[in-house]
Every structure is written in structure tokens, then in C-alpha cells.
Amino acid sequence: MFLQESTPDTTIYMIMGYAVFSILSAGYAISLLARRRKLLKKTETITRMQSEDTNSSIH
Amino acid sequence: MQPNQHLRILTISSMLMLVLSIYMVFVYAPLEIVMGAVQRVFYYHVASGWIGALAFLITLICSILYLATRNLKWDHVALSSVEIGVVFTSMNIVSGSVWARPIWNTWWTWDPRLTTATIMWLLYAAYLMLRQSLENPQRRRTFAAVYGIVAFVSVPLTFAAIRIWRTIHPVIIGSSDPSAEGNFEMTPPMRNAFFFSLFTFTFLYVTLLWHRIRLEQLTVQVAAMQSRLLNKLST
Structure with a gap:
């Protein structure tokens, strides 16, 4: 150096x-x-499943 | 989770500051005559080391606060801060190795600073692994908090390594060991670029920490939704 x-x-x-x-x-x-993104997708899926479950229990 | 306006402003400001710091490092700061262009690695090398230490200090404080209050938010901050600290310490170690090649004529040497920095990195990488390995959330948080406190011993040790042991790693602020290689005198523009880089990285740390905490909150939210749905489906 x-x-x-x-x-x-x-x-x-x-x-x-x-x-x-x-x-x-x-x-x-x-x-x-x-x-x-993965977590948001999961949230969407869970929300959809919850609403489907609610709809089926009403019918 | 709603987009946060303050976080958006902070993120944009961090990006602008990063651009300005790149200008200061590559254009404003002069070329160091003995080492040449590689000396410019110094600005981000030290700044990333500083963020590693700051992140682990925040983890120490938040771990103590978690153990004292059992408030989940402190655990979120501690975990987020370790993750960012490990990323910045990795940058610090690898960039230091690149800088060492032309100056010390080797990629790596078991010098006290390099050794203590590696031990620190390994300790905090183990923190992240520890959290992954424990199933019970309560136990995981408590163990991680205790570990976060104990592991901090490595941080002041790494900082002091070049001041208490004989080493070839230079001390830029303060007096170096006579055997140190890669020392240089900072001119005022170099000093300005250096302190601006430190400030920019600190700003960047705050931004990343905020993003990471939000991610952790979202993770907890999703886990709660998942368990609620499972309970509902099983009944």
C-alpha cells in the first residue's frame, strides 16, 4: 500500500x-x-368459506 | 387490513432518501486515493452494521417489555426487528468480505470483529429458528423474549471487538490498532455521505419495521380466523 x-x-x-x-x-x-399476498389470499378463502357455511346453515 | 397513509408516506420518503444517498455515495463523495472505488462500500457497510445493532437493541427492549407486560405487541416488534436485523447483518458481513478481498488480500479471516459479528448473526438466526420450532404460542413468546435478552450480549461485544483486541479491521471513528489495514481519513464530503447513509438506513429500518409489524398482525389475524372457522366446522 x-x-x-x-x-x-x-x-x-x-x-x-x-x-x-x-x-x-x-x-x-x-x-x-x-x-x-399469501395471507390476504388466505383471508379471502376463510371469509368465503365462512359465508358459504352460513348460507348452507340457513338453507 | 387497511392501507395506512402514514406508512405510504414513510415508504415513499425512504425511497427518495435512498436515491439521494446513492447520489451522495457515488457522485458527491470523492474517490479514496489508496483503496480506489471499493472504499465506497464503506458507506452502506457501516450503515447496515448500525441497523443490525439497532434492530437487536430494539429486540432487547421489546423482549423486556413483553416479559413485564405480556402484551403481544411487544413480541411482534421484537420478532420483526430480529428479522430485519438478520438481513442487515448479512449485508454487513458479506459486503465486508467483498471489501476485504482487495484490501486484505483475502475474502475472510478469523479476525475478532469478523468472528464476533458471525457469532451475533448465528445467534439471531437461531432466534428465528427457535420461534419456528416451538408449537405452544405462549411458550414460544416467552422463550423468544428470554433468548432475545441473552443474545444481546453479542452486540456490544461485536462493537467493542476492534477496540479491545488486536485486529486488522479498521476503526473509522476513534483510533485504530496500528496493525489495521484499510484505514483512511474521511474528508468532509465523505463524512457527509457517511452520516447521510446512516440516517437513510435508520429511516429505512423504521419503514421496514412498520411493514413487518403489520405483516405479523395480519398473520395473527389469519390464525385466529382459521381457528374460529375450524371450531365452527367441527360443531
């Missing part, structure tokens, strides 16, 4: 570093969205 004359080209490592940040943060955001 002390004997170097010019700034080393470490751009590839910088790109790799920021790729890590991007992939992990995007992955986490996608996982939050996917889990939310």
Missing part, C-alpha cells in the same frame, strides 16, 4: 459490494410482499 503510485482499480469489488446490498434488500422486500 505504501509503495503504490496510482489508485488501484477496485471497481469490480465496489460493484460486487453494491450487488450484495441490492440483492439482499430487494429479496427481503419481495419476501415481505409475497407473505402479505
Whole structure:
């Protein structure tokens, strides 16, 4: 390090570093969205089943 | 669950701040002359480490509050915070390894800071596994709260590792060990970009935490609906 004359080209490592940040943060955001969608779908299904059950008990 | 206007504003603000911080890191902050472009990893590397520590501190506080009050909301915050903390600590460790390759000439070394950070990551990953493995909700919450308190010992230890042991990991704020590799003097624009990154990540943490807590509330709501339906169908 002390004997170097010019700034080393470490751009590839910088790109790799920021790729890590991007992939992990995007992955986490996608996982939050996917889990939310799955739960909302489940809520819809349960609500539908409840209403079907109520209708059948009336008839 | 209704969309929350405040959360929407917070999410958009976080995104805008993230864009601004990217500008500050890549355009506003100058190129570090000894390490070159890889030094720019520093801004998000430290910020993600800070969020890991902050998230685990919030877990500690919420775990204590849960044990004291048995209020479910504290358990939701503790779990949400651990999950975010593990994600940001992963970013911190992996980006540090990428930075180390050109500077230390190795991807990994069992340096005190790297070792304590890995132990911390493993402890909190185990927290998430512990929660998955316990069936009884009451037991799960109590065990997780106790574990969340005990595991926090690893956080100050990780922070202090580069200050109490001989290490090659640099200390940017404060004085480094003479054997540290990758030290640099921060110029005022570098310092501005650094503190802005810390602020942006903190903002991002609050936004993610809010989203994650809402997700946990929805999970509980769905579980309650499911058990009500099962009870109804069985009678």
C-alpha cells in the first residue's frame, strides 16, 4: 500500500459490494410482499368459506 | 387490513432518501486515493452494521417489555426487528468480505470483529429458528423474549471487538490498532455521505419495521380466523 503510485482499480469489488446490498434488500422486500399476498389470499378463502357455511346453515 | 397513509408516506420518503444517498455515495463523495472505488462500500457497510445493532437493541427492549407486560405487541416488534436485523447483518458481513478481498488480500479471516459479528448473526438466526420450532404460542413468546435478552450480549461485544483486541479491521471513528489495514481519513464530503447513509438506513429500518409489524398482525389475524372457522366446522 505504501509503495503504490496510482489508485488501484477496485471497481469490480465496489460493484460486487453494491450487488450484495441490492440483492439482499430487494429479496427481503419481495419476501415481505409475497407473505402479505399469501395471507390476504388466505383471508379471502376463510371469509368465503365462512359465508358459504352460513348460507348452507340457513338453507 | 387497511392501507395506512402514514406508512405510504414513510415508504415513499425512504425511497427518495435512498436515491439521494446513492447520489451522495457515488457522485458527491470523492474517490479514496489508496483503496480506489471499493472504499465506497464503506458507506452502506457501516450503515447496515448500525441497523443490525439497532434492530437487536430494539429486540432487547421489546423482549423486556413483553416479559413485564405480556402484551403481544411487544413480541411482534421484537420478532420483526430480529428479522430485519438478520438481513442487515448479512449485508454487513458479506459486503465486508467483498471489501476485504482487495484490501486484505483475502475474502475472510478469523479476525475478532469478523468472528464476533458471525457469532451475533448465528445467534439471531437461531432466534428465528427457535420461534419456528416451538408449537405452544405462549411458550414460544416467552422463550423468544428470554433468548432475545441473552443474545444481546453479542452486540456490544461485536462493537467493542476492534477496540479491545488486536485486529486488522479498521476503526473509522476513534483510533485504530496500528496493525489495521484499510484505514483512511474521511474528508468532509465523505463524512457527509457517511452520516447521510446512516440516517437513510435508520429511516429505512423504521419503514421496514412498520411493514413487518403489520405483516405479523395480519398473520395473527389469519390464525385466529382459521381457528374460529375450524371450531365452527367441527360443531
